[in-house]
Amino acid sequence: MTVISCALEKKRKLPPCRAACPADVNVQGYISLLQQGKFKEAVELIRKSMPFPAICGRICVSPCQDACSRKNSDQPVGIRYLKRLAADIEREQGRIKPDSILKKHGEKIAIVGAGPAGLSAAYELAKLGYPVTVFERMPEPGGMMRYGIPDYRLRKYVVANEIAYIQDLGVEIETGVEFGKDITLDTLRDKGYRAVFIATGAQLSSKLGIPGEDLHGVFHAVEFLRLVAQGKTVDIGEKVAVIGGGNSAIDAARTSLRLGAKEVTILYRRSRNEMPALPHEIEAAEEEGVKFHFLVAPKRIIGEGTRVKEIECLRMELGKPDASGRKRPVPIQGSEHTYTVDTVIPAISQVVETSCLPTVLLDERKETILADSLTLETKILGVFAGGDIATGPASVIEAIGAGKRVATSIDRFLNGQDLHAGREEETESVSWVKDWEKITKKPERYKAPQVDVGRQSVSFEEADRLLSQAKELATVEARRCLGCGPCSECLLNEGLCDADKAIVDETLCTGCNVCAVVCPFGAIKKNERGVAQVDDLSCKGCGICSARCPEKAIIMERFTDDQIRTDISYALKKEFA
Amino acid sequence: MMFKPKIIGFVCNWSQPTTLNSAGTGRIWGYPRIRFVRVMCIGRIDPVAVLETFAKGADGVLLIGCHPPDCHYVEGNLQTEYTVEILKKLIPLAGLEPERVKLLWYSPSEKQSFGQHVKDFYEQVKNFGPSPLRNEQPQSKLMLNILATKNVASDFRLRVLLGREKELTEGVNVYGEHIPKEELDATFDDIIREEFVRHMFYLLTKTKPFSVKELAETVGMKPAAVLRQIVNMRRRNMIILDHVEGTTPFYKALEVK
């Protein structure tokens, strides 16, 4: 083996879905379980990688689905819907309680912020047997999942359920405790906490920085959504202008409609193609009647007294791509025009609330916390930071990934181990498919409801019928998965599958090449001596080669011919009832 | 007493219509007389294994896999279709109805229609009655027949063609060759006819030395045709001259060690 191929061998080969997931969820694995109709096992498998199957099944930005290689033939597998259904079916059976975990370690760990980053770290550390306390300043845990993402996309009880599971593992959550005020790094240390994870997210909406932004009737998106999530009444009048093109802009717009606004318009300074919001979210907003004005940017908000009356905008044109790769909008001189509005909701981005953080932890521009990208250590020993606070506004799944990484770091830190060693694992996204022309096209089969419908009363029989119908479609949808990754990436390592492997008896092989022809995965090739060679990583153990080999030169490791023979005899001899 | 068939169902890991026990064998609900043998892919089932199952006294064999576009291993079910086609040619030679073997597609979304298919198959096997091989002695003619089909299914030429069936009939090999399905079918028939006789002779002469005339009577062939085969088999070192009685030569199988 040459040096180069040796180096390549070290890369862990993953299916594209899993390679794309920041939280390393075994997507191919749970989809395989769903193929067999094993819904319960599928959720359990997801929960091995993260605690939020039902939440992510609803609102994940699903990089897995974007990476799904099925798109080369038709559409990606509906991974997010499938995850949601699996999680919901499990819930149908009632409250899920984990087995309690023995506290093996004495070192107390403090986590600040009960968003997805903090909670995932707590989840992983609790599973390792550490006593963990999460401090949260809001009355309820969940972070943006509870106070940002609107109820119609993610019901509060869904969030509450999945957090309850984490608490059942023994994680303590103390709400109404503010870091920087009620607790500090010093007081935590004094109380005996040996490691701290700061995961307070990016809680403040970015300011537009234009005149009139402090008028009555200007609500910044995150603060606006937080008020609504807390059940407070927000008077937004009839005409609402939302500024921005991301998911929080869409959320603010759709929420405004639900609060009774008659006319909601999204003003975005680039064109539709550049909108960072998820395509299905944009479509949903359009269906609900949200209007879009592209290539416009606000210049000032005009008031009448202290109240918003109009917003003055400039038209834009797209220039050269900027650092983000998107075309930079350039204002057109003299294109000022105004819209009459009751409410303006700036929803351009969020920033980290740095006031509560020790200044030593911040980056040069004092905008985010500075943390090592691999280990998430900060400048202070034993203090870690991750999630939106370190990356700026991102996504739930990235926050989960950060939480998991921090858990590993803290565990190593408390055991005096090297935080870096062996963690920079290189992965490679692979697919066995060589020729997409040969892959049978299969239309998407299962679509979960986008919006949680209110509880309708249906009979037991009807509910049963709907559920089994959904299960059937989901099973069929799961079977669109091509299983791109190597066999062991699926369920073998989880002990959920007794995967097989083909072995060539070189003394018997005549080099007829039948095995190479029948192997669906191109895993068998003849070597220079004309003897068949099985590539272990590509072999998925179906055994077709063994069933076809004219010389019986291919032996299966698990389901040998002898094994099958024994099974047949056993089956025939057993008393036939 | 009413006849109750014994049926073996080969089932793939991804389309198990029943919960199987750890031994990989189990039953399907409502059909306690169908016993399951699990493999990863139904394409793992060698035609030889099915013939062996009949030799062991099964009255029927079901092969259960995933619907064609849904195979976890992409083409396992296609290969199984080829396997079943060959089996339907082979098992009549052993005196069994070809309908005693059946290929069924299963998906969890069609439990009901699947149940109906299983039921139909069960009833059909019941109507056929017990397999004639059920209580046969190892040396009986019927037993030799099924053993001969097993050997045919192990034949190199036949298996190479079977392995390349897709390539040949769909014209996907490197030379872009395309053979009509009927032509390939005819080739299979030829090979099977020839090899079956050859293996019958081999198995018969393994039990005791035979003359050409005796062989011709036992299998119902013209002596001239038998002689042609004998010459052929001697060349292939399958058979040797054992002794001569008067002017009649007697042949014996050459057992390979």
Ligand SMILES: Cc1cc2nc3c(=O)[nH]c(=O)nc-3n(C[C@H](O)[C@H](O)[C@H](O)COP(=O)(O)OP(=O)(O)OC[C@H]3O[C@@H](n4cnc5c(N)ncnc54)[C@H](O)[C@@H]3O)c2cc1C
């Ligand atoms: C409107 C909106 C919609 C979104 N939609 C999606 C979506 O559809 N899909 C998706 O993947 N992502 C979405 N996101 C992004 C996602 O919610 C965040 O990236 C994610 O929640 C970040 O997780 P986190 O744990 O880092 O921070 P957060 O979720 O923000 O959690 C931080 C927690 O820390 C607490 N905290 C803050 N300061 C203190 C303090 N001083 N003391 C104690 N506690 C404190 C906060 O109250 C909060 O509970 C959305 C975000 C917003 C704003």
